[in-house]
Amino acid sequence: MIVAEKKPIEEIIDTVKDCQSILVLGCNECVTVCEAGGKKEVGLLASALRMHFLQQGREVNIGERTLERQCDQEYLEEIRDIIDLYDMVVSIACGVGVQFTAEKYHAKPVVPGVNTLFMGANEARGVWSERCQGCGQCLLAVSGGICPVSRCAKRILNGPCGGSSAGKCEINKELPCGWQLIIDRLKALGRMDDYEKIIPIKDWSTERAGGPRKVVREDLKL
């Protein structure tokens, strides 16, 4: 899922300080699971903003809505009838949701209430870690199901490098070396022969380096 974390309340207050009417817009998907931008967080942020403006002696209208997804046109349509009631939208969806809302309602300022971080997994309660960088050319079949692009700090395709020590990465003693994880997994799978195979130079044009990406599925288009 896409992992995000809440922006500090002070930063959000500074962004919306001149508004008279604000819509706090949540999303029911990834940001709900990582407890950064779902319905509960919408309630919490809206309440915090109301209390802030009350203390300022200002009457600011704070609306609350949570959409099924902010990255789909059909769900964004659900706020068409109320969007004009507000000066600004604070979207606490991921960066995709913030941008898609802004695209849909071109004349309305839409600002983020979260920082979007990465595509990751929920390791334990309150712990998420990165697993995928969407490089567009998946290598997991040859790397024992562990991604050298997202798990190795240097994104080395034939590792480990000299900075791997006692199974940890040189950039952080707490961070497992991605290549150590790959080797351990290949051993467990009895597939160490795969480790001897040189992974060829990767075509990075399918990654972000090739510019903003787009998928057009002719089989799905209407």
Next chain:
Amino acid sequence: MRPLEKGADGVYVVGCREGDCHYNSGNFRAKARVEQTRKVLDALGIGGRRLEMFNLSSSDGPSFARYAREMHDRILELGPNPIRTALAKKKKPPPAELQAAVA
């Protein structure tokens, strides 16, 4: 947040004793939520100490009473919730001269 937004001077959440929750980790999750909210209340200048979480079993009346007294004392020490003061100001009747003009 809602009770404090309505002007409550303090709020305490009571959960089962740690390790005794029917929902296993429900009380730990609530505790984490309370901690998060306290930080927001501090940032807003309302004071995180207005919010507290206590753990006790449903049959533990004496502890319940002790926590209630503790929270009561804390609220007296902290004074009124600034939101209550702000709400009272908002509801303040218009000045006498304005009322007379309308009459």
